[in-house]
């Protein structure tokens with residue numbers, strides 16, 4: 001037996017122990033623990049490239065790049081070395097009290113070089129949620145300094161995901177989260193999303209895009225532009241179900257933000273660092289935001305890091321007016337996380353990975369993914385860059401969904417794992433977001449496995465009907 005097999009054998013023997021201990025001690029994020037206790041957790045023990053392995057030795061194609069973050073794939077030695085070197089040299093120091101350190105400065109400078117025009121400043125956090133909390137603080141600080149302190153309300157969208165801190169969950173538009181939050185942060189309101197498949201009715205995507213964008217204008221008029229400080233949105237909604245807005249949506253949003261002097265915040269936590277074949281999706285859509293949220297792909301998930309890119313308009317006022325911006329975290333600009341981010345960004349740049357996504361990989365992925373549309377269970381197959389979604393429906397013609405109690409999405413997700421693929425379910429929308437280093441052969445494998453899982457889902461749901 002090879003060393004590898006011995007290790008897997010040992011892990012497998014330990015699976016029930018891990019599961020038991022997990023259930024006894026570990027509260028997981030976004031999890032029904034009673035259900036988890038009954039089903040048992042899957043224990044992921046190692047990963048390489050685009051694959052992960054569980055404690056039973058099963059090899060699984062990670063169609064979600066972890067949680068939308070492992071852009072470079074697993075096992076990149078350069079990232080491991082960057083972290084190790086930095087931990088040896090200076091594992092921690094803060095940037096409070098007029099101090100700084102080389103990795104944070106280097107990262108901020110690098111981000112200034114590759115972010116859209118007009119962005120030269122970064123603020124660092126430990127996560128995407130904290131970065132969106134920072135956006136709320138920056139927006140309110142900005143308008144206060146600008147002498148318009150009434151511009152405090154932030155408009156966000158239903159079914160958006162902006163994280164799970166109190167401010168993040170309030171900005172987000174997930175009703176289940178709002179319900180448990182009891183009291184969302186005051187001064188945050190929501191408009192409907194540009195989800196054509198579910199909400200488009202008889203409108204063409206182009207008409208629908210303009211209509212949904214104008215909901216922002218209606219809301220601003222309702223509240224009074226003098227009370228609205230910012231609009232926040234993901235260029236493509238991720239956790240909401242890979243909702244790709246019609247091409248007419250963003251230009252109209254941009255016009256409205258300009259006309260009413262409302263700051264535009266692009267939450268690029270998923271779309272940043274190459275997902276759409278550009279450093280930032282704002283470039284893809286021609287959006288000129290005032291603030292950009294990033295996290296996830298900035299380190300390929302190897303260490304936690306998030307932040308906000310601050311445009312000149314906001315940064316210059318905050319700097320020039322003086323006075324302390326009373327906000328920050330112990331781990332703002334953590335040296336090891338910043339060192340990994342620098343190494344990650346250099347690889348993305350020097351190996352031309354983002355250009356490859358745009359010019360070669362995304363077109364191939366788009367074509368292969370679209371073939372799923374002919375599956376009997378699929379009402380729509382859509383993709384942009386390296387994210388994709390399929391809508392599971394009971395009736396292709398009418399787009400009627402399966403009854404909620406059947407949990408078609410969950411059935412399909414489990415069938416994917418059975419077939420060696422991680423594909424996530426958002427209701428009955430199946431979504432993927434693979435590492436940017438995936439090969440054409442692996443794209444084929446992903447799509448083949450998704451097709452088989454859909455077959456298995458159809459069989460299982462057919463049985464449930466009978």
Ligand SMILES: *Cc1c(COP(=O)(O)O)cnc(C)c1O
Nearest residue numbers: 127128129161162163267269270
């Ligand atoms: C994941 C995500 C967040 C939250 O990031 P965390 O690091 O989990 O706090 C915020 N916005 C978007 C768009 C995300 O996908």
